[in-house]
Amino acid sequence: xxxxxxxxxxxxxxxxxxxxxxxxxxxxxxxxxxxxxxxxxxxxxxxxxxxxxxxxxxxxxxxxxxxxxxxxxxxxxxxxxxxxxxxxxxxxxxxxxxxxxxxxxxxxxxxxxxxxxxxxxxxxxxxxxxxxxxxxxxxxxxxxxxxxxxxxxxxxxxxxxxxxxxxxxxxxxxxxxxxxxxxxxxxxxxxxxxxxxxxxxxxxxxxxxxxxxxxxxxxxxxxxxxxxxxxxxxxxxxxxxxxxxxxxxxxxxxxxxxxxxxxxxxxxxxxxxxxxxxxxxxxxxxxxxxxxxxxxxxxxxxxxxxxxxxxxxxxxxxxxxxxxxxxxxxxxxxxxxxxxxxxxxxxxxxxxxxxxxxxxxx
Amino acid sequence: xxxxxxxxxxxxxxxxxxxxxxxxxxxxxxxxxxxxxxxxxxxxxxxxxxxxxxxxxxxxxxxxxxxxxxxxxxxxxxxxxxxxxxxxxxxxxxxxxxxxxxxxxxxxxxxxxxxxxxxxxxxxxxxxxxxxxxxxxxxxxxxxxxxxxxxxxxxxxxxxxxxxxxxxxxxxxxxxxxxxxxxxxxxxxxxxxxxxxxxxxxxxxxxxxxxxxxxxxxxxxxxxxxxxxxxxxxxxxxxxxxxxxxxxxxxxxxxxxxxxxxxxxxxxxxxxxxxxxxxxxxxxxxxxxxxxxxxxxxxxxxxxxxxxxxxxxxxxxxxxxxxxxxxxxxxxxxxxxxxxxxxxxxxxxxxxxxxxxxxxxx
DNA sequence: GATCGGAATGATAACGTTGTCATTCCGGTG
DNA sequence: CACCGGAATGACAACGTTATCATTCCGATC
Numbered sequence: 001x002x003x004x005x006x007x008x009x010x011x012x013x014x015x016x017x018x019x020x021x022x023x024x025x026x027x028x029x030x031x032x033x034x035x036x037x038x039x040x041x042x043x044x045x046x047x048x049x050x051x052x053x054x055x056x057x058x059x060x061x062x063x064x065x066x067x068x069x070x071x072x073x074x075x076x077x078x079x080x081x082x083x084x085x086x087x088x089x090x091x092x093x094x095x096x097x098x099x100x101x102x103x104x105x106x107x108x109x110x111x112x113x114x115x116x117x118x119x120x121x122x123x124x125x126x127x128x129x130x131x132x133x134x135x136x137x138x139x140x141x142x143x144x145x146x147x148x149x150x151x152x153x154x155x156x157x158x159x160x161x162x163x164x165x166x167x168x169x170x171x172x173x174x175x176x177x178x179x180x181x182x183x184x185x186x187x188x189x190x191x192x193x194x195x196x197x198x199x200x201x202x203x204x205x206x207x208x209x210x211x212x213x214x215x216x217x218x219x220x221x222x223x224x225x226x227x228x229x230x231x232x233x234x235x236x237x238x239x240x241x242x243x244x245x246x247x248x249x250x251x252x253x254x255x256x257x258x259x260x261x262x263x264x265x266x267x268x269x270x271x272x273x274x275x276x277x278x279x280x281x282x283x284x285x286x287x288x289x290x291x292x293x294x295x296x297x298x299x300x301x302x303x304x305x306x307x308x309x310x311x312x313x314x315x316x317x318x319x320x321x322x323x324x325x326x327x328x329x330x331x332x333x334x335x336x337x338x339x340x341x342x343x344x345x346x347x348x349x350x351x352x353x354x355x356x357x358x359x360x361x362x
Numbered sequence: 363x364x365x366x367x368x369x370x371x372x373x374x375x376x377x378x379x380x381x382x383x384x385x386x387x388x389x390x391x392x393x394x395x396x397x398x399x400x401x402x403x404x405x406x407x408x409x410x411x412x413x414x415x416x417x418x419x420x421x422x423x424x425x426x427x428x429x430x431x432x433x434x435x436x437x438x439x440x441x442x443x444x445x446x447x448x449x450x451x452x453x454x455x456x457x458x459x460x461x462x463x464x465x466x467x468x469x470x471x472x473x474x475x476x477x478x479x480x481x482x483x484x485x486x487x488x489x490x491x492x493x494x495x496x497x498x499x500x501x502x503x504x505x506x507x508x509x510x511x512x513x514x515x516x517x518x519x520x521x522x523x524x525x526x527x528x529x530x531x532x533x534x535x536x537x538x539x540x541x542x543x544x545x546x547x548x549x550x551x552x553x554x555x556x557x558x559x560x561x562x563x564x565x566x567x568x569x570x571x572x573x574x575x576x577x578x579x580x581x582x583x584x585x586x587x588x589x590x591x592x593x594x595x596x597x598x599x600x601x602x603x604x605x606x607x608x609x610x611x612x613x614x615x616x617x618x619x620x621x622x623x624x625x626x627x628x629x630x631x632x633x634x635x636x637x638x639x640x641x642x643x644x645x646x647x648x649x650x651x652x653x654x655x656x657x658x659x660x661x662x663x664x665x666x667x668x669x670x671x672x673x674x675x676x677x678x679x680x681x682x683x684x685x686x687x688x689x690x691x692x693x694x695x696x697x698x699x700x701x702x703x704x705x706x707x708x709x710x711x712x713x714x715x716x717x718x719x720x721x722x723x724x
Numbered sequence: 725g726a727t728c729g730g731a732a733t734g735a736t737a738a739c740g741t742t743g744t745c746a747t748t749c750c751g752g753t754g
Numbered sequence: 755c756a757c758c759g760g761a762a763t764g765a766c767a768a769c770g771t772t773a774t775c776a777t778t779c780c781g782a783t784c
Contacts, residue, residue, distance in 0.1 A: 036534075036535075036770095038769095038770055038771085039770065039771065040770080040771095048733080048734095049733070049734050049735080050734090050735095050770095050771085051733080051734065051735080051736095051771095051772080051773095052732085052733055052734075054771070054772065055732095055733090055772090058771095058772085059772090062731080062732070062733090063732070063733085064731085064732065064733090067732085067733085079530070079533065081506065081509050081510050081530075081534075082510050082770090082771080083451075083510065083512060083769090083770055083771070084510045084511050084512070084771090085447055085450050085451050085456060085511065085512050085769090085770080085771090086451050086739090086769065086770035086771040086772090087770075087771050087772070088447050088739095088771085089445075089447050089448050089451050089739050089740070089741085089769090089770080089771070089772090090738070090739050090770080090771050090772040090773075091739085091771075091772055091773080092739075092772095094447060096490070096511075103476075104472060104475055104476040104479060105469075105472045105473060105476050107467075107469060107472075110466060110467045110469075110472075111467060113466055113491075114465075114466040114467050114493070117466060117491060117492070117493055118493065121492070121493070121504075124507075126490050126491075126492060126507070126508075126511065127490065127491050127492075128458070128488050128489065128490050128491075129475075129479060129488075129489050129490075129491045130479070130483070130488060130489075131476070131479055131480065131483070142483075144443065145486075145488070146488075147443050148443050148444050148445065148446045149446050149447065149458075149488065150445060150446070150447050168441070168443075171441065172398075172443075173398075249667055250667060250668050250671050251667075251671060254671065276667075276668075279668065279671075280671070283671050283672075283673065286673060287673075305611055305612060305613075305638075306612050306638075306641065306668070309612050309613060309616065309641075309642070309645050310645075311645065311648060311649075398740095400739095400740055400741085401740065401741065402740080402741095410763080410764090411763065411764050411765080412740095412741085412764090412765095413741095413742075413743095413763080413764065413765080413766095414762085414763055414764070416741070416742065417742090417762095417763090420741095420742085421742090424761085424762075424763090425762070425763085426761085426762065426763090429762080429763085444740090444741080445739090445740055445741070446741095447739090447740080447741090448739065448740035448741040448742090448769090449740075449741050449742070450741085450769095451739090451740080451741070451742090451769050451770070451771085452740080452741050452742040452743075452768070452769050453741075453742055453743080453769085454742095454769075725784105726783105726784090727782100727783080727784080728781105728782085728783075728784090729780100729781100729782090729783100730779105730780095730781100730782105731778105731779085731780085731781105732777100732778085732779080732780100733776105733777080733778075733779095734775105734776080734777070734778090735774105735775090735776075735777090736773105736774085736775085736776095737772105737773090737774080737775100738771105738772090738773080738774090739769105739770105739771090739772085739773095740769105741768100741769090742767105742768090742769090743766105743767090743768080743769095744765105744766090744767085744768095745764105745765090745766085745767100746763105746764080746765075746766095747762100747763080747764070747765090748761100748762085748763075748764090749760105749761085749762080749763095750759100750760090750761085750762100751758105751759100751760100752757100752758085752759095753756105753757080753758075753759105754755105754756090754757080754758095
């Protein structure tokens with residue numbers, strides 16, 4: 001005897017015998033693709049009113065268990081998938097959160113986005129992702145477009161620079177979280193750390209090491225510049241600097257070191273604005289026969305996954321990127337629930353991790 | 363003077379003293395938030411009918427230049443931001459595309475997502491991002507939820523495994539692009555390459571090199587397994603294999619090599635299912651005093667940004683991830699415009715790039 | 725037995741936009 | 755002068771759901 005063809009089970013809109021006495025002309029269904037299954041169909045199939053069906057599926061507290069069961073079955077039977085666009089229009093809850101990052105391919109922000117997505121997904125929310133390309137005017141335009149989607153929250157990487165955008169966001173009433181940075185004047189909420197303190201801490205570490213001749217390799221984005229400036233300020237004297245266009249990466253790091261050694265031969269240590277840059281510096285140093293950290297010490301920023309495992313392992317500044325995302329999601333979800341959100345500004349701090357590239361443990 | 367303890371900076375939730383002077387006068391703003399500016403307000407301000415205002419802003423061809431100007435100014439004056447939820451409900455165009463990836467933090471897919479976002483953004487579309495965590499049932503649930511958002515297209519990484527999900531997607535009528543893989547039976551469209559051919563090509567390369575004793579380090583996700591199996595099949599004899607849980611990364615690569623050398627001492631070459639894994643193998647080999655490629659050759663997959671710059675540089679299989687994203691976006695945009703989409707399945711191919719880690723040029 | 729109150733359900737009207745079908749207006753044509 | 759046709763505008767009704775207010779029903783209370 002032949003095994004029954006699995007394709008048999010692919011029948012569409014299979015009506016429960018008790019539900020749809022109506023012998024649906026299935027051909028028409030397939031053709032009339034424009035006619036999708038709505039809550040109306042579910043209600044009819046379950047023999048209840050439209051609104052009861054709605055409540056049974058999305059507000060079960062108000063409906064009897066028996067009715068819920070019946071509606072649930074009817075929904076399954078007709079293959080109902082609630083239209084969140086329609087629901088969102090009426091309820092003013094889109095169950096979406098918009099996230100704006102400077103560059104999607106920058107690994108630094110990935111754990112933040114990931115934690116954000118996961119926390120939101122668990123609560124039935126989804127993420128709309130936008131990329132500003134490190135351009136303030138694009139960020140403004142993007143935020144405008146996002147507001148049009150009426151998200152229940154907006155998460156931005158960095159402080160929003162455009163005053164017009166800040167004002168419009170405030171006006172919109174949408175919860176906003178600025179991340180990866182702190183502010184005494186956030187649009188709404190903020191989760192991050194002080195880039196000034198990071199720059200100072202690294203400079204303090206360099207000073208404690210007694211290095212005299214140091215250089216900086218930095219991306220040209222605002223936050224990297226803030227760190228670099230704070231470094232110079234704490235270090236207390238001019239520091240040769242190579243600036244590369246953001247997003248920084250390994251090849252740019254190689255070039256940056258070449259440029260620095262050209263400008264200032266005999267450097268003892270390099271402070272980099274990202275681990276990717278630092279990895280490039282490391283590679284270029286080794287390619288030039290410099291021993292790290294003996295001839296040249298290197299410090300990065302961000303604690304990339306590979307940094308602890310390089311040879312030598314890379315000293316860096318660790319930031320809990322995932323924590324930032326999780327907190328941002330939590331702040332927004334709480335605010336959506338109407339819970340009081342305190343404090344509005346959260347400092348997640350950072351940590352200098354000393355590894356082999358500056359003479360620390362491997 | 364003591365070096366300041368870095369741990370100081372780890373304080374969590376540390377509210378900056380200067381931060382919350384917070385007698386926020388925005389109470390009124392927050393309250394009167396329920397009344398947002400609608401097209402109605404714009405129409406009234408411009409002295410035209412609702413529908414004329416609508417057309418002036420989103421279908422300017424049908425309206426006189428003078429009227430457009432007037433509506434435009436009115437919109438600016440009242441600070442109008444169109445509600446895309448409402449528009450989407452009526453027009454059945456959400457201007458959103460859903461993308462499902464196995465893991466947001468996997469760099470391999472980043473260029474695809476980035477290109478997707480950029481191409482879509484240029485056309486006024488935005489991306490909703492979801493993560494399936496390499497779990498078929500989560501993928502199915504996620505796709506269901508996404509369908510509820512009525513996106514104008516869905517992009518999935520890999521072929522959709524759940525037959526129920528495939529059927530529901532077909533039923534939904536939403537354009538679907540399966541990426542990073544090929545199929546003779548796609549749900550709708552596909553852009554990718556043959557993992558079988560990749561595995562075979564690498565095996566062919568290993569054979570040509572004359573290596574006898576080889577090993578595999580592979581993630582446990584479906585596509586990595588397909589490549590590994592094809593490798594074994596072409597190689598023509600059993601190959602010791604270390605399997606690590608996806609997503610694979612550098613530390614897992616170190617462990618994988620340790621496991622392989624334990625199982626089969628004296629291996630000459632390792633085929634890895636990702637560059638991250640290969641980098642770990644490289645590090646572990648060097649840590650054990652093995653020269654690469656002299657004692658051990660290593661090949662990765664994916665051509666990660668750093669791979670060309672490692673010491674030694676990493677032989678790998680290059681795939682144009684960005685191209686995949688751009689094509690996927692184009693296919694969906696074309697289909698939305700009603701253009702005929704041919705062909706439905708696009709093979710973007712791949713390339714084995716020989717570098718120093720297998721005896722190639724640096 | 726009348727009254728009350730909560731649980732369950734229903735009817736209706738939105739939500740803010742766009743598709744569809746009218747209507748108006750105008751200059752040009754027969 | 756009647757007529758036509760296209761350009762510009764408008765009225766109205768959706769889109770598919772949920773908020774709001776009403777209604778029914780039932781057991782409990784006085």
